[in-house]
Amino acid sequence: MKHMVKILCLGNEFIEGDALAKEVGKLLSKKHKITNVKDSFQLMTLLNEIQTNQLIIIDIVKKLKKAQIIKVKDIRNDSILSAHDFDAGYVLKLIGKEFKIIGIPSNGNSKEIYKEVLELITVK
Numbered sequence: 001m002k003h004m005v006k007i008l009c010l011g012n013e014f015i016e017g018d019a020l021a022k023e024v025g026k027l028l029s030k031k032h033k034i035t036n037v038k039d040s041f042q043l044m045t046l047l048n049e050i051q052t053n054q055l056i057i058i059d060i061v062k063k064l065k066k067a068q069i070i071k072v073k074d075i076r077n078d079s080i081l082s083a084h085d086f087d088a089g090y091v092l093k094l095i096g097k098e099f100k101i102i103g104i105p106s107n108g109n110s111k112e113i114y115k116e117v118l119e120l121i122t123v124k
Contacts, residue, residue: 005054005056005121006033006035006054007032007034008057009022009024009037017106020104020106020107021104027111028117056099056102057101057102058102064103066116067116068103069101069102070101071098102117
């Protein structure tokens with residue numbers, strides 16, 4: 001059997017424009033091990049437990065038209081004023097490692113985005 005990649009899907013299925021990553025993750029679960037991440041604290045725990053070369057993170061990125069690879073260094077920096085501001089971008093920078101992040105648009109056809117993500121998963 002082909003080596004399965006561990007994929008963390010970020011997003012909140014109850015917030016409009018933030019659920020698509022989990023929809024794509026559900027489609028990916030037929031071929032890869034998927035973990036739906038509920039919050040930044042769970043993300044931090046998982047990132048410390050998983051080897052980075054076996055991990056892909058999928059998250060919504062505003063203003064994207066199609067799925068693409070995002071680098072941690074390119075994630076926007078915001079000030080943390082409350083626990084609400086302790087988001088995935090901050091956690092990824094705090095951990096201090098480089099991860100393969102696939103950013104996807106906040107809306108679109110989940111099956112089409114799934115195909116784009118599959119192509120990006122195999123890119124080294």
